[in-house]
Amino acid sequence: GAVVSQHPSWVICKSGTSVKIECRSLDFQATTMFWYRQFPKQSLMLMATSNEGSKATYEQGVEKDKFLINHASLTLSTLTVTSAHPEDSSFYICSAPGQLTNYGYTFGSGTRLTVV
Amino acid sequence: DAKTTQPPSMDCAEGRAANLPCNHSTISGNEYVYWYRQIHSQGPQYIIHGLKNNETNEMASLIITEDRKSSTLILPHATLRDTAVYYCIVRGNSNSGYALNFGKGTSLLVTP
Numbered sequence: 001g002a003v004v005s006q007h008p009s010w011v012i013c014k015s016g017t018s019v020k021i022e023c024r025s026l027d028f029q030a031t032t033m034f035w036y037r038q039f040p041k042q043s044l045m046l047m048a049t050s051n052e053g054s055k056a057t058y059e060q061g062v063e064k065d066k067f068l069i070n071h072a073s074l075t076l077s078t079l080t081v082t083s084a085h086p087e088d089s090s091f092y093i094c095s096a097p098g099q100l101t102n103y104g105y106t107f108g109s110g111t112r113l114t115v116v
Numbered sequence: 117d118a119k120t121t122q123p124p125s126m127d128c129a130e131g132r133a134a135n136l137p138c139n140h141s142t143i144s145g146n147e148y149v150y151w152y153r154q155i156h157s158q159g160p161q162y163i164i165h166g167l168k169n170n171e172t173n174e175m176a177s178l179i180i181t182e183d184r185k186s187s188t189l190i191l192p193h194a195t196l197r198d199t200a201v202y203y204c205i206v207r208g209n210s211n212s213g214y215a216l217n218f219g220k221g222t223s224l225l226v227t228p
Binding site: 004006032034036043044046049091093095097104105106107108109110112 | 150152154157158159160161162165203213215216217218219220221
């Protein structure tokens, strides 16, 4: 079935540094990738939509200069959290549309980011 | 996408059936009902979806009322590993280019 591989699964970084999260579609081409953020005990909140070969679309309130998204190929989308602060600590998840009749949407396993 | 309403939490004894309800009274004719679950600190996992007929797969059964205004996800023999947050999402196939919108879901606790 459709698989999205997300790395790293967890990362700890210092305030002010940048962190890159990768999502790869392993057995299908993902022209679109969705990026979510999830704070403890809350639901998933959509941050942005990346499209291969074009600029990402950000949800209201999400800083595009802070959360850089690159979708350079049909199998790779990356999210870079720049100048991270403790309030950016969260669980980040990517998702790609799959075959709706069989698999629905496929999600990565998530990245736990802790900024200290 | 039509709005869904789910109870915030439910308990179920291990080995018993877990029945998770979802109300979607404003669902339109071309919208499907999808169920996903999220085990703690993991990405959501697809469970099942349906349009108007009841559906069953290796994970669960989905019962949709005749008027399609509500549905029930059934885990026939719940195990401890089924403890998770379960999300009911209504989505039309024509919206496949758009992200899924997650509500608060139902937190299911399966107890020994």
